Amino acid sequence: MRNVGGADRTIRIVLGIALLSLFFVLPGYYKLFGLVATPLLFTGLTQRCAINQLLGRNTCRIR
Template identity: 75%
Template sequence: MKNVGGFDRGFRIILGIALLSLFYFLPGYWKLFGLISLPLLITGLTQKCGINKLLGRNTCRIN
């Protein structure tokens, strides 16, 4: 069941891409902050978020 939609989905994808750029531009161990983008991109692209499910939230209008 999809529970991520609309603005939430777009925001996660854009923020994920922005954070992924940190992986390429930051030196040394700071690159690890770029890996924060992976969960954002995965939940944005699959439209499924475990945290939303636990909280009972659904931002997707069509199931």
């Protein structure tokens, strides 16, 4: 079931791309901060978030 949609999905994808760019820009171990983007991109692209499901939240209008 989809539970991520609308502005929530857009924010996750844009923020994920921005953080992923840090992986290519930052030196050394700081590159790991760019890997934080992985769950954001995954949940934004698949429109499924386990945390939203546990909390009972649904930002997707299509059911």
